């Protein structure tokens with residue numbers, strides 16, 4: 350046997366950064382080094398990662414809300430091993446694969462709402478591309494409405510509905526048939542729909558960039574408005590699905606929302622095999638796949654691969670068995686209570702937004718004059734720097750991985766695996782408290798460290814790629 354994975358990994362251990370610097374994405378490798386996130390992880394289990402020195406990290410990013418059930422879950426691992434050992438065929442193309450039929454039924458059982466057809470994809474953005482095509486085909490109209498601040502992926506159609514300029518810049522022209530409305534603005538939605546050219550309104554129940562929650566009535570009212578104008582409602586549950594917000598879908602907590610299309614992905618993968626699902630009403634489906642010669646008019650080579658279907662089926666079983674929606678609600682509430690209890694002591698905390706284990710802590714310029722100066726100084730250096738000043742010591746001093754919620758946002762975002770336990774939460778809250786105490790001491794060591802990072806960033810961005 351000429352190939353042995355373990356030998357290959359052992360032979361290259363410690364080279365990941367250099368390999369990426371040389372062959373993959375040197376800018377990313379440098380950015381990670383700059384913020385002290387350039388660990389080489391060698392093992393993962395549940396909510397934890399370990400680096401080559403044996404240090405344990407608490408993962409509060411979960412691969413951007415992919416690992417809801419935790420990493421390397423034994424049930425998914427076993428199922429994937431069983432699939433590989435079984436000799437079952439995959440990607441025959443001219444077939445109706447068994448496992449995708451079973452998975453479609455399992456998804457329909459959990460989603461309901463008359464969404465009776467399932468199209469499988471390999472990613473979230475592919476699901477959004479499918480939804481765009483389906484909506485145009487079903488309505489015969491060109492326009493897709495989206496919200497400012499939205500993130501639906503980075504392929505060209507999804508990018509045209511991206512509400513963040515930092516992602517769009519450099520990839521123009523973006524088609525005019527995608528129109529933005531302000532976030533959570535029913536009046537603007539009604540105005541745009543009245544133009545009569547709208548195929549669909551696309552929305553995340555909770556925006557991933559910034560963790561922005563709609564007002565209580567928004568989604569139900571949207572559903573009514575969209576349908577009374579002959580358009581469709583596309584709900585993007587790529588990030589919020591599979592229990593992330595405390596229910597299977599986030600819209601399960603939103604009353605009478607009647608989507609025509611729901612897009613899922615991320616956590617369905619079990620953290621193992623990329624997979625996505627687009628659930629639609631039969632009426633929509635029938636307009637797209639309207640004749641025998643259009644039976645695969647939308648398709649992709651890998652879209653019902655056996656390993657992906659297996660990973661999703663096993664993940665759904667774990668989700669049920671471990672009652673992860675309930676866990677997400679309980680543990681999310683614990684984190685919120687912990688942060689709320691410290692809020693009066695820390696002027697920098699402006700807001701906490703939380704639904705299940707999708708959590709944002711927003712920072713703002715404080716009232717105290719000395720801290721106001723600190724805030725101004727940090728923002729003058731870089732608009733992302735204040736939140737990096739929170740994530741970096743959390744990582745370096747406390748072994749906790751978490752992220753800034755979006756470009757130019759003073760928002761810390763937490764999306765841990767839904768299996769996070771009470772000790773993890775105590776660890777996180779204690780660490781966050783220490784970091785806040787340090788940032789509320791100005792001048793102080795936190796601010797010296799920030800100036801150093803900003804200087805390094807300026808030097809690094811003018812370096813040649815290497």
Ligand SMILES: Cc1ncc(COP(=O)(O)O)c(C=O)c1O
Nearest residue numbers: 472473474500501502557587588
């Ligand atoms: C709400 C939402 N939609 C779509 C996507 C795109 O998914 P993918 O990265 O799998 O293409 C993402 C990814 O973060 C997302 O959060």
